[in-house]
Amino acid sequence: MISRRNLLAAAAAGAALPLAAPGVLRAQTRDLRLGLITPPGHPWNTTAQKIGEVLKEKTGGKLTMTVFHAGQLGNEGAMMQQLQTGALDLAFLQAAEVGNRVPNVAAILAPYVVRSTEACAKLVRQPIAMRMLEPLPKETGTIGLAWGITTIRVVMSAKEITGISGLNGMKLRINTTPAFRDFYSLLGAAPTPIPTPQVFDALANGQVDGLEADLDLCWNQRFDKVSKVLMRMNAVFMPMVALASGRAWQSLSSEDRALITAATKEALDIQIDNTVTDEPKLLKNFEGTEIKIIVPPEADAAPIIAEYDKIWTPKAPILPELRKIGATLG
Incomplete structure (x- = not known):
């Protein structure tokens, strides 16, 4: 049984350590599975692939990631269930799916909370955005690592x-x-x-x-x-939440959790900035x-x-x- 205390402790450990955490010799390789519903070429997919590249580079190939595009693992509801059982390690799920389970997360989908893509980018970087994800371990058995965005709809x-x-x-x-x-x-x-x-x-x-x-x-x-x-x-607008499976998270070392958390945040920061830049194009x-x-x-x-x-x-x-x-x- 995964306790809320263990999940929260694991999330905190992953968020607190920097990307440049001291390297450790891993006894075996591990390939993380990340699922999302958007098709290849979408900015979220490109970001997911970038995270995998960073993990492989930082660990000398001991930690890799396979990205399952375009709903290959099922719809977002199915992927949420897979995260909960530990069958899936990571997922990029729309705030809609997460908000169906945690209504306060759905508040970010309310009309006219912000009125531009640039304001969307600022909103998901406010402390309130991460605070909205704090109930996830208890409510969904997942850990919110970071936000991503799309252009305003x-x-x-x-x-x-x-x-x-x-x-x-x-x-x-x-x-x-x-x-x-x-x-x-x-x-x-x-x-x-x-x-x-x-x-x-x-x-x-x-x-x-x-x-x-x-x-x-x-x-x-x-x-x-x-x-x-x-x-x-x-x-x-429809932001995305980068989620980690609570079960999978507990099986990772603190160094790996730190690396995944930081790599995800850094890649999504770039994705957010690029979305703002690309909208006029x-x-x-x-x-x-x-x-x-x-x-x-x-x-x-x-x-x-x-x-x-x-x-x-x-x-x-x-x-x-x-x-x-x-x-x-x-």
Whole structure:
């Protein structure tokens, strides 16, 4: 049985030691397994591979990592279960999956907590972000090592719309997390869950009228080819939590835990900075297509925020504090 005290002690030990911890001669090699749902080429995948390279280099090949891309190990719920049993060592899971189990984590998905990708990058580096992960050992049997981000999410519409009101009545493919479902439902959309590989065809054949996603995914999947409008709502973003299995963590030496923790944080710091830098490039890519890009007025958001918070503040009491901090980040 893994006790909360042991998990918390293991997490603290991993977080406290520096990347340059004294090397030790490992009696045997170990290949860590990391799972994630994004496809090869996505920034999260590139980051995961970089962590593996650092671990291999720092340990002379004694500690390596295999990255399982694109949901090869199942969906995020399945990977969470694998982390809990120790069948999976590490995973990059969206805050939606973690928030389904720890509602305060879901607060970071609330609309208009921040209103730009740059502000997203600042928010996940605030002390409150790591504090939100402190209950994970007790609630999920996992340890939160660090945050990653994507660009703030946009809506791609296959029909002409001119603003937020255009979402009313739209069949909108969304991430199925309740935090997003409630937001888009308040806007009058009909949230429609469809697996990512099927979204392009669903837009093309009219099964859905649009989708919401980050810019990286939208460009990677070339949703502009089946959309007429890209609406930059500047409303929600989907960060990622780098998780370690509590069971696997206990089986690692303190030096290995320190190395993994520091390598993960350093790689995700770079990923966060690159996401901010790359956003203008992605927008320029879209500007070079036939798609129309619109930015609705910020004033349209106020009524939605009030209604949303009536639903979510009782579930996620940290939300008001998160909003106060977000308002200072630009």
